[in-house]
Amino acid sequence: MPDYLHSLSFGTSITPANGKPGGAPALARLSEQLGYNLVTFQDHPYQPAFHDTWTLLTWVAAVTERIHVAPNVLSIPMRPPAVTARAAASLDLLSGGRFDLALGAGAFWDAIEAMGARRLTPGQAVDALGEAIDVMRGIWAAGERAPLRVPGTYHHVDGAKRGPAPAHDIPVWIGAYKPKMQRLIGRKGDGWLPSTFYLKPGELRTGMRIIDEAAAEVGRDPREIRRLLNVSGTFTRDGRGFLDGPGTQWVEDLLPYALEDGVSTFILASDDPASLQRFAEEVAPALREAVARERGGDGDGGGGGGGPTLRSTAIRAARRPGIAYDNVPATLASAAVEPGDAQYNRVRSTYIRGGSPGLVLRVRDAAEVADALAFAREHPDLPLGVRSGGHGISGRSTNDGGIVIDVSALNTIEVMDERTRRVRIGPGARWADVAQALAPHGWALSSGDYGGVGVGGLATAGGVGWLAREHGLTIDHLRAADIVLADGRTVHASAEENPDLFWAVRGAGANFGIVVSFEFEVDVVGDVAWAQLVFDASDTAQFLESWSAAVEAAPRDLTSNLVIGGRRRGRPVYAQVLAVVDSDDPDTVLDRLKPLAGIAPLLDQSIQIVPYAAVMANVRDGDHHGQGEPHAHSGLVEHITPEFAAEAAELIDTGAAYFFQIRSVGGAVSDVPPDATAYANRSANFSVVAFGTNASGLDQRWERLRRHFTGMYLSFETGLDPERIDIAFPGDTLTRLRALKERYDPENVFRDNFNVLGATP
Template structure:
């Protein structure tokens, strides 16, 4: 026995009494308010004095924001594992990855049998539990092919579809006391969840040994199994000076050996006492964390995640996994880890990185970058993971995933100053700003991350009214290639501040942005479905109306070639950025004349509702090949070329977004995004097998284009740099690149080559 090195968890074991519903929920909310990590509830469905535990878990998850929830422990004989798996994944997804699964083989058999459950012996219960765990994990594994089937003795699954996958790896913690259950814990579980009062010290020693031996025999590292402990006979105000019967400092002294000598790293108090819960969270937990950290530093205790021999065998050459800084090790994901399939891909393309780092602070981002540079492998950076170019993942390299940097703060309502971290999703930003009556134009899809969009441009539903997202950035915090953290704004590093607004991914890793939001609450949102048989005419009419519309109106038009339909379909989105319904109607009505209307909808809606955060799981499901360009006007020639493209059958979609308006109020040299005279962004998408045909049609359209919107282009040929950054912008960026990233560390997404130092030889052109 020893310290297994897990981070410490603290929580409560609340009685789910149905006689006092307000009290039960209030204690759960207090658990979160006190800074604790986890709330748990016993599960006795046959007891009419208790709430149904699953319903209670769902309600509490909805009433809290950070708190993890779990049963302690769930009654398996009355909860079929296939249904339980779906319910667990659903709650985990709805709560943002906050559900854990405390699970038991069964007890109180008279009650179970009375409700129609099957009475099992202790041995039968262990076998049934083993089968159930296999089914649970099989349902959650939606990457395995085919239906899930199980021909168990107690649970038969003839064939069911897998999924949904939960938001995170749901830990299965077993309530175990007898040797066979302890062995099962070591072989398959993520944690052991006993109650202290049921175990004497020698019993704890024996149980830990049995778990460890079973883990080793199964090819696991015993450190993979967390040891949790329920504590019932506790009293913070007692004068008896017994075990956990006294002041907080005594608790720390008495719990410390349980961590360092017996390996317990989660403590759940089982008394419904508000004062005790508050003291436990605010005094005991932080003091014990500090004491454990001090002892671990002295002893050199490993604290990173433990991995099985199978997982270790999946490590890839060229990476010094054991040299990973301790600040990063706990959140790192390797190819053999349970969370790997959730973090390896982006939305557009699949990936197989050798290591995924998930820093949670700017300092950890600097550590991650320094470590990644020392490994001499490709480095990718990801905020939300929608990057159409696909460069926010890689094969065999290191991925720095900013998902944990996701805070949204209103710094000053009066000046509308908002601070965003790059891993936040724009849908979450909209939801967070809505109570203040504020909004930020940010594309059209709430699952997109802040970092990529807000360093490239940001053509959103409010663009013609308020401009690009980058036009409202006031300051940024960025980790540079040399690992230093810089704050940039108009007064500090103004040259770098200019560059990151349009070409930010080339100069560092942005860890926070301060943005001026706008006074926007509700908007008028309309949608039209148009028969686009005469695609060219639909495009010309739409383009003319957009240019003549008041700048409160922004519109997107997407055309999908016919598949089952007899003609192409145009989907037109119109957003009027004020809640003036009469003015909106006057602006929107002319668009009913752009073509035969198949469907129309219009409503006054909160801005946050039209960019709701779906939080899709990314597995390379997006369109792989797109081309992007900018048009001053939709001319007869450009409309005809797009018409031919749509009717060719070689493209999946063509989309145009209106810019102009406030976008063009900004001088072209004010930011590194220089395209301030065009009125439309155009994108065409296809599948890999049709890319040569799309290239041909795009070559015909190309002479009519002027510029390119970087985020919508998958062709990263260096020759396209001048489309994104026409001179003198590119030359200025290259000079700055030589200053801030001379080694071209940030070279994945349309890399800008550093300018060659004077006297170092012939200057290479932008295509080198």
């Protein structure tokens, strides 16, 4: 029989007895402390002396941190598969991907029938288990839109909603001893879980052969199927028989199972703490070393909670063309998400845009970023996206069939120096978390207007936020950055070190590398006033003029945005004006807001004195599930002139834009010289963005506004034509950026995120 070259892992099987209140959970915690990968419990719902296994698994998952939990094995005749699938996904999500599922077709039928479940013949039980697996996998396939229908004889669903998807691809292991069950494993299972104490001589090897043949018949690679084995024995000083002797004898007895039969997970069935410890300390490491030595370096005898079992045929069938999936660096393999993986639906799309990338590489440090870039360089013809928070309006952080490097795990927030208010922030942190971390110090950092935005994208593009008029853009507070360049080198950029790169990363950073760490100097900001005002803006042009005039005349401690939706028949045009006043003094706040309140009929208002962190706490937690391809245009304008206001009002009135927003800039933003950063259009007092459902309609209306603009803010532009680059950057700035691009990214690896060279997908 072959050695399937799976990495070895080790587990425990603990009796779920309820006689000792802390017994089973205590042994589970001990298993984790001893370094086991897995802890399992028998499932006998008809046995009053045992805890309910599902309840016990949940409890153990809650009181442990690393170890995987699994039944050994779940009695499927007593567990409705659709409900079980949802329970499994929930436990997997709550435990951070630490639940594995082992199933049994049923035994002890008198007891099962006594509990109200249907008695089945052995053949029926196998068929029922096959149907149950189909139901469970169908429930987990949350990315499929069609309701689940499985017209089974024993288990059927008709129109069930799918989901939730588990945190990882839950393996389905099957406990079995007869050929029909073993053939089911070959067709549908992810692992075989027998026990040495039930196997007769030769049955293990015969079962392996049957499983492999059944797998091959349906086009599966036998290496997809993990081979697990429950073992038990006695540690004694002198060898007396199989698994009855010192630790060295245990290693000798188990080694052939690994090398000759392909077993890669050994589960010790014991409730004796001393035996659990001896197995973990004497047997597991020595067996790993012996397997690695015999393999001669081919394969991995090391640990890991599951090892590099080959991805299933179904997952490999969903792979996109042009990607060398089998060449993903080993450092990234465990965190790489393919279209067929359970996690794919969580990472495919962004906040507002649907996507279908061919591979998402979730990196955890600068070295892994470099490995991911090396892999991307091997695929120069595929789209490449870089994602921090996944909020980006422009949509560049997902794609169709390409590669996405996801840096969301680089989310640390660290105070470097209290005196200088210097902080270090990872690109995957969200601005709501940053605001919350800075609040106890009485600090804040101007950082967009939505707390769910990731630091990485905003802090390399500009950062127009609620404190912009008083404290400038986010990039104006950047003091240094660590950047992984296209060739994999990590460099430090600041005013003193690599100053040209530091200049470029502040406004066009996505062209030059992936920032893995930002250093900011933050501001002292206490409680602020948060105002939300609703107006009748039926006279839209006049409203835009009046609002902009009030904002430009206001002291810098006021920053305001407005949003207008499309006109609705029979109703007035409503405008929402949002404003932050950097003051907790009521008189000052009222003085700043009165000019705004009088610009049009005021329909509703809310004014609160709150911490800045509360303003940024407008976050919807959870994964992004955007759909479609939103169409948006952006422009920077110095003043809202009567001509601009009239043409903008016409755009709104025609319905070409369902969302029209103007953000105030100016103030401190304009204090920075235009050549100080790659973000050069500093004279603009306002940033304008419009979303439309009809691309051609919005494009046509937007063209009429173009003559008023002095540039645009890249983060809100979805257009792909090369002209957008010429609009975004003044000529001298663009010339300098292109020269730096040739130096730092000569192969144009970062080609898909407003490429300054003008080459777009």
